[in-house]
Amino acid sequence: MGGTFDPIHHGHLVAASEAASTLGLDEVIFVPTGQPWHKKPVSSAEHRYLMTVIATAANPQFTVSRIDIDRPGTTYTIDTLRDLASQYPDADLVFISGADAIAQILAWKEIDKVWSLAEFIAVSRPGHKLELPEAPEGTISVLEVPALSISSTNIRSRAEEGKPIWYLVPDGVVQYIAKHQLYRGGN
Numbered sequence: 001m002g003g004t005f006d007p008i009h010h011g012h013l014v015a016a017s018e019a020a021s022t023l024g025l026d027e028v029i030f031v032p033t034g035q036p037w038h039k040k041p042v043s044s045a046e047h048r049y050l051m052t053v054i055a056t057a058a059n060p061q062f063t064v065s066r067i068d069i070d071r072p073g074t075t076y077t078i079d080t081l082r083d084l085a086s087q088y089p090d091a092d093l094v095f096i097s098g099a100d101a102i103a104q105i106l107a108w109k110e111i112d113k114v115w116s117l118a119e120f121i122a123v124s125r126p127g128h129k130l131e132l133p134e135a136p137e138g139t140i141s142v143l144e145v146p147a148l149s150i151s152s153t154n155i156r157s158r159a160e161e162g163k164p165i166w167y168l169v170p171d172g173v174v175q176y177i178a179k180h181q182l183y184r185g186g187n
Contacts, residue, residue: 001096002068002080004152005032006042007177008055009169011150015123018145019096020061023121027063028096029084030056033075034068037109043182045069054172076109081117093118099130102140106133115139125149159183 001016008030016028032048033039042048049069056062067083068075077095084093095118102122108114120140124130125148132140150168158165160183166174177183 001028002031002033002077003097003101004036004039004042005030005048005052006039006152007048007155007169007173007182008052009150009152009155009173010167011148013055013059013170014148015098015143015145016062016096017059019094019121019123019143022143023094025061025094027061030062030064031068031080031084032064034071035074037074037076038104047176047180047182051169051173051176054176055170057172078108078110078114078117081114085117094121095119096121096123096143098122099124099142103131103133105135105140156183160185 001012001019003012005012016030019025020028030052032045032052034045036042046069049064049066052064056064068080071079071083081093081095097120099122102120105111105120115136119138120135122130122132122140122142124142124144130142132142155165155168158168159177165177169177
């Protein structure tokens with residue numbers, strides 16, 4: 001599951017759990033982006049990685065990878081998938097991401113090569129109209145997950161304004177954000 005995770009929230013966790021169950025996945029590897037090409041600014045990669053570790057620790061089916069954080073330079077999905085394919089040569093990779101991100105897939109670097117590396121799952125909320133881009137047959141599927149109206153953007157805004165974020169993110173992530181004063185005055 002790829003994403004910025006700035007911060008990770010319950011919507012991400014529900015989507016990952018639903019994908020694992022529905023698709024019969026052995027494992028869901030959360031891959032926080034290092035330096036995303038499409039979003040700036042973002043919190044430090046290390047903060048986002050640690051929040052993701054905290055949020056996923058209780059689920060034995062979830063792991064977190066540093067591959068995008070440890071690779072220098074801008075993060076592109078093509079590099080992520082190549083690295084994962086190298087680490088898991090016998091695995092059938094499934095790339096889980098929000099429907100909004102998948103809708104922009106044609107703008108991704110080396111998209112013509114990306115299709116052969118993984119199946120793409122566009123996670124969507126019930127009733128959300130989704131326009132899928134034209135892609136090779138069988139490369140993108142839509143998975144509806146229980147509706148949670150939670151966004152990282154809203155969480156960052158609430159934290160900046162001093163509003164509570166309890167129950168939007170896991171308890172440990174609330175505490176991590178408070179301890180490191182993330183999202184306060186441009187952090």
